[in-house]
Amino acid sequence: MAKYEPQDRFYRKAREKGLPSRAAFKIEELLHRLRLARGARVLDLGCAPGGWLAILGRAVGPEGRVVGVDIVACREFPPPVVTLVGDIRDETLPARLIEALGGQADLVTSDIAPKLTGIAERDEAQVAELVEAALQAARRTLKRGGAMIVKVFMARGFKEILSRFEAAFGNVEVTRARATRPGSSELYVIARDFRG
Numbered sequence: 001m002a003k004y005e006p007q008d009r010f011y012r013k014a015r016e017k018g019l020p021s022r023a024a025f026k027i028e029e030l031l032h033r034l035r036l037a038r039g040a041r042v043l044d045l046g047c048a049p050g051g052w053l054a055i056l057g058r059a060v061g062p063e064g065r066v067v068g069v070d071i072v073a074c075r076e077f078p079p080p081v082v083t084l085v086g087d088i089r090d091e092t093l094p095a096r097l098i099e100a101l102g103g104q105a106d107l108v109t110s111d112i113a114p115k116l117t118g119i120a121e122r123d124e125a126q127v128a129e130l131v132e133a134a135l136q137a138a139r140r141t142l143k144r145g146g147a148m149i150v151k152v153f154m155a156r157g158f159k160e161i162l163s164r165f166e167a168a169f170g171n172v173e174v175t176r177a178r179a180t181r182p183g184s185s186e187l188y189v190i191a192r193d194f195r196g
């Protein structure tokens, strides 16, 4: 397994640029594959501390809208970014999100991760539950033809999770981001053409 280097190139780059975390580089790279339009509506699930929001806000420009939601409060951003506190497992949340977005989303992103306990079985179950909740939130907020970028982990149940995305979207690919820590099992699903 690769050596864990908490202060690698991307960590230092984030510090130099004043970004909250290395996560910003991951979404920058993943967005390149989607060609997100200026003026788009984007929903960011599990947005704190806000690395993705900064990049997404820049990508959609002043005509767009980015709504971030997290179970913990995230710092405030200038328009077009707004943040809400909420649990993505809450069934009443999608209506609040659509209202804050001003319509259905063109893109839903999810970098959600649970607090890990170190007990593999419990952690895997929690990750699976949150990925499923993110997909469910996307089903209820995305417009037909929309896209989703979601963090997943290569663990037990991965194939099953993937098949759920394949049922909801016309085109699904799995990729790894260059800024991901060496040795991490973290992957990203890029799903396009939401079937609605």
Ligand SMILES: C[S@@+](CC[C@H](N)C(=O)[O-])C[C@H]1O[C@@H](n2cnc3c(N)ncnc32)[C@H](O)[C@@H]1O
Pocket: 020, 021, 023, 024, 045, 046, 047, 048, 049, 050, 051, 052, 053, 069, 070, 071, 072, 086, 087, 088, 089, 111, 112, 113, 114, 115, 130
């Ligand atoms: C890796 S961090 C996200 C980093 C973020 N993308 C960034 O660029 O700064 C994962 C986030 O998921 C959030 N989270 C975990 N469970 C959640 C839930 N049930 N609902 C909403 N957010 C949740 C955590 O609070 C945490 O802030």
